[in-house]
Amino acid sequence: MRRLKKILKWTGIALLLLVATIVLVVLCRQNLHYSAPYPDITASTDSTVIERGKHLVFGPAHCINCHNNSNPDSLIEKGLPVSLSGGFAFRLPVGTIYSRNITPDKETGIGNFTDSQIARALRYGVHPDGTAVYDFMPFHNMSDEDLRAVISYLRSQKPVSNPVPSHELNTMGHLVKAFLIKPVGPEGTPPASVKEDSTAAYGKYLALSVAECSSCHTKRDLSGAYLGEPFAGGNEIEGYMTPNLTPDSSGRIARWTQQDFIARFRKGRLVPGSPMPWNAFGRMSDTELKAIYNYLRTVKPAKTPTLH
Ligand code: HEC
Ligand code: HEC
Known part of the structure; x- marks a missing residue:
């Protein structure tokens, strides 16, 4: 009987230690930093380039659908202003992920990021602070020319102050973040430009x-x-x-x-x-x-x- 108690006690301690170690490892792996190249991309103030960027943002690249927390389509239909101020909540099994404010506001948006930091986040999936971007966006192989157009449009917007809440991960989310989330980058070298035609x-x-x-x-x-x-x-x-x-x-x-x-x-x-x-x-x-x-x-x- 005493022996069984001892075995149980030590099994309990071993299990506790194991759980504590896992918790510690998971916590340590929450903010892993990654390195990735900075694309040589700088925003332009040329109106044709900005127009192309705007078309991508509101059209095929549909940034507006995720980076706005109201009903952007109904605002656009009514001719009301609509901004990329973020805060849209994706409620997932791993927790709630919020899209970021990507207007040029310095405190709550991308105002303090450089052009190549933004380009790196979109192409290589690494945030300016070095952590991995959750892979919601498919732009890893977007051409240099289009990436430049998109960033040029982002720079041309009016800054909107909108503090977006931090992501709220549950236990499963923390485990997924610790072991599964890594930056996603391009396949091969993204093209410098792509010919726009109907092919x-x-x-x-x-x-x-x-x-x-x-x-x-x-x-x-x-x-x-x-x-x-x-x-x-x-x-x-x-x-x-x-x-x-x-x-x-x-x-x-x-x-x-x-x-x-x-x-x-x-x-x-x-x-x-x-x-x-x-x-x-x-x-x-x-x-x-x-x-x-x-x-x-x-x-x-x-x-x-x-x-x-
Ligand atoms: C966010 C997910 C999502 C994306 C991105 C998406 N689709 Fe769809 N698509 C759906 C769903 C869900 C349906 C079925 C419901 C509906 O018809 O709206 C659908 C339906 C369709 C239909 C059938 C419509 C009909 O009336 O029968 C076509 C065609 C289509 N998609 C083409 C595309 C093309 C082309 C793209 C890229 C330009 C695309 N989809 C991107 C989710 C998506
Ligand atoms: C399907 C939804 C979706 C679409 C479409 C989308 N985004 Fe995002 N974006 C997100 C989410 C969610 C995050 C937050 C990811 C994270 O924090 O890791 C994000 C993060 C970002 C970031 C990182 C900001 C930071 O603080 O590091 C930038 C820059 C960005 N998006 C720009 C764009 C641009 C430009 C487009 C269109 C060309 C776009 N996004 C389209 C969902 C989307």
């Missing part, structure tokens, strides 16, 4: 590195890793199932002409509450939509995956 090549660039059609329209697991064939759909987001965009006969757009595709984007959101940023994508030009359509015609035909 599949430009469509591929828009679909993968700017508008991120792939990440919603491909089946993924909880950690975000891809499970299914690219663009074959079957991915559930906030209770909405994404359709298959490949040319397979089971695909939603298999029989759509280029004109049908453009017309669909001009209609905007038809399924109420759909998480797809229809309004921002509806601001894309005919040329951009043609390019995406042409690219989707070249992806491997794949059957829609069955549920779970």
Whole structure:
């Protein structure tokens, strides 16, 4: 009996020590610092460059959808001012993540960041303070020219003071942050510039590195890793199932002409509450939509995956 008690006592102490060590390791790994190159990108005050940036921010790159905490689409429709002042809360199983204020405000925005610090955050996923950026944004392979246009537009905005709360992670969130979150960077060397035309090549660039059609329209697991064939759909987001965009006969757009595709984007959101940023994508030009359509015609035909 005494022996059993002793064994239990020491097992208890060992377990306690183990838990304490894990807690300590997790805490120490909460603010790991990473190094990554600073892209040689400087903002321009040229109005054509700023216009291009604005088009990307409100259109294909849809920054406005995540970096605004009101209903940006309804404000834009009413002609009311809308800013990239952040604070939008993403409520996830790991906790609540807030988008940042990316107006030039010095205290609460990006006013004190250099152009290359902003470019590094977007391209290499490393914040100016060296910590990893949660991978919400797909711009790692955005061209130098477009990154410069976007940052030039960011610099041209009116500063808006809006203190955004710090992220609130739960226990699972802290564990995920300690062991799984790392900066995500580009594949290969991002292009200096990309020709804007209606070819599949430009469509591929828009679909993968700017508008991120792939990440919603491909089946993924909880950690975000891809499970299914690219663009074959079957991915559930906030209770909405994404359709298959490949040319397979089971695909939603298999029989759509280029004109049908453009017309669909001009209609905007038809399924109420759909998480797809229809309004921002509806601001894309005919040329951009043609390019995406042409690219989707070249992806491997794949059957829609069955549920779970
Ligand atoms: C799908 C949602 C989403 C889209 C689209 C998006 N962002 Fe973000 N962005 C976020 C979130 C969430 C964070 C916070 C990440 C973190 O703190 O690690 C963030 C962080 C940032 C940061 C880092 C700020 C800092 O304080 O370090 C910058 C810069 C940024 N975004 C710029 C942009 C620009 C420019 C665009 C469009 C070209 C854009 N974002 C589009 C969600 C988004
Ligand atoms: C944030 C996730 C998300 C992103 C990003 C996204 N989609 Fe979707 N998409 C959805 C969801 C969910 C649906 C189903 C609900 C609906 O029709 O709105 C959908 C539906 C569609 C449809 C079918 C519409 C219909 O009426 O049948 C097409 C076409 C489409 N998406 C194309 C695209 C393209 C092209 C892109 C990139 C430019 C894209 N999507 C980016 C989530 C997304």
